[in-house]
Amino acid sequence: MKTDLHNSLAAHWRKRYVLLAVVWSVLVIGSLAWNVHNEKQSTLRTATAAARANISKDVSFRKWAASHGGVYVAPTEHTPPNPYLNVPDRDVVTTSGKALTLMNPAYMLRQMQADFPSDFGTISHITSLKPLNPKNIADAWQFKALLSFEQGAKELLEIQQIDGQPYLRMMLPFIVDSSCLKCHAHQGYKLGDVRGGISSDISLDSFLAHEREHVSGMALSHGAIWLVGLAGLGISHRRDRRHADERERAANRLRRNEHSLSEAQRIAHLGSWDFDIEKNTLAWSDEIYRIFEIDPEKFGASYEVFLDAIHPGDRMLVDKAYNESVKNRAPYDIEHRLLMRDGRVKYVNEIGETYYGEDGKPLRSFGIVHDITWRKEAEEKIRRLNTELEQRVVARTVELVDANKELEAFSYSVSHDLRTPLRAIDGFSRMLLEDYEEKLDDEGKRLLNVVRDNTGRMAQLIEDILHFSRVGRTGMSFSEIDMEGLARAVVDEFKPLAAGRKLKIGLGKLPGVQGDRAMLHQVFENLLGNAIKFTGHKEDAHIEIGGKIEGGKAVYYIKDDGAGFDMQYAEKLFGVFQRLHSIEEFEGTGIGLAISKRIIARHGGTIWAEGEVGKGATFYFSIPVSSEKEA
């Protein structure tokens, strides 16, 4: 479509310039034709003047001769006595005896014309319808001319080809006067009659050559002017074309920019408005009409239509925001609602600013309206989801709290109620032993002691499980722990237990960590306690405590060369009440490692063990350290 337009425009311009070129050509050709015509006229006039002069000269010459009644000359062979002259004294002899003959004017003129034709470049003839000398008989053209003189014509001019050359032929009538009658009265002429004519044929060669020269000069100059004119038109055409193209390109650019802007607005759902405060006119971009869902055919942009589209609850806000912005010379940026005709609500972000004149008068406000309904809806959805999530968290938390409370109630109940019957069993067994000592034999007493031993073990189990449960529940208080000092304190605590044994405990450098002192104390206690316990059957036992920072963690180990364990049970070691040895071999309920594992887990670390039956065991635990610590 664009190309078509471009082509038609170009054709328009071409047509116009072709027409101009044709007009120019016609003008130049016309001028040339006119000039050539003038030149030809001029040539003819010049030739005619020459011919007339020639004839006039002949006439004058003849007149002169006639006025003298002819001239006597010595007759020669070239000039014999005129046989056609029948006048007295045609031939006379002078007193000295010299013979003379009379040359009548016609004879003289004819001889002069015949003898010196080339002197004047003309061929002259004297002729008549009734010549005395047959030599003077008229040719066809002369005859025609003489006839026309009889009819009253004063002269006759014509260009004729003579021997293939162009000639101007001119003939003037020869009127009878008194001098003529001397010779021609006998022919019946009267005064004033047309006796004959004198013709002069002028070769046009030189005139035409001159004319050709002029015409070709004119043709050249006209051609040059024509070309200059055409060149001018061409240049002008090109310039016009270029200007037209530029205008069109500019118009295209403008159209493209307008299209881009309009499309950008459509895609972004962002419309713009422009309010001329002085003229009180408001202009909206297409997108504003779309956002407001207003038919631009039906409603023009106006502040009233705009206010009408705003949600009634927000009209004051918008009006106030705009007016204050104008007053305070500060841009405004607000969000408000639009109420559609069908009751839908849209949210828009409106930003505007005002330009002021030099006198501070507000001239023009410009702003945008951005449809943010989708964002508002998304925000609303997020808010709703968050609320739901919060409610769910609350519900879950309540459930967790409930579960925790139940667990606590359970352990409280265990703590109180499970011990009481055990105490009764133990206490009453003891009372039986005391009060019925005589009635019980040794076997009876042994059986009762077995009962009592087991109540003791049961009490220990309850103790341990409560302890384990407490480790999981109690709050932790973190502080910087000197692990080496802590380990040394634990080693000191165990010294009485190891007294009398050949046991060597080595304590290396231990990195410090952030942790709960009481809990970590418990871990060292459990692990060192185990090491001491499981080296109990060895003569010469060694225990080594060490640690280092490795990969953002503090890793500690307690290594012994005691009973060890089978690696296939390594995982089981940390289970509640898991034991790898019999009570008789090594005492304990099997809760220590489970408690240790729970404590380390609560510090974000891990605990693991390596061992070999009969060779010893190494227990490791790691606790994350903060990065600056590592450095």
Place this chain on the structure above:
Amino acid sequence: MSNDNDVVEILLVEDNATDAELTIRTLKQNNLANNLVWVKDGAEALDFLFARGEYASRDDCAPPRVVLLDLRLPKVDGMEVLRAIKGDDRTRTIPVVVLTSSREDRDIAESYQLGVNSFASKPVKFEAFAKTVAELGMYWLLVNHPPATGK
């Protein structure tokens, strides 16, 4: 279990009969149970101390030398009893010893918050239990001096 002598030295608040029997037996063996009243729940304990209900005729101006109070009690539990005793001017000065199966930290903390005079847990093993009860009895009846009563 009330005796003819008006002076009650120990008020034992214990719902569990076997625990009560073990306690009383131990105190008796140490000659400390001569003036002992045993009540089986919190309500009865408060009736006794405030001389009301069944104990309305009792001279409430004669407080026990010590109250041995279990925490897990029917009707009104031990903590409520403790709160009532320590919250009332008439009974605030009566020494109260919580003697219970638990060693829960929160029980200990709450008891002290309410103003308990001592907290002891009952060991499961009889020997340890007997030792605890005997020492408590000795201390509160023989060593400790209670404040002079209103009389």
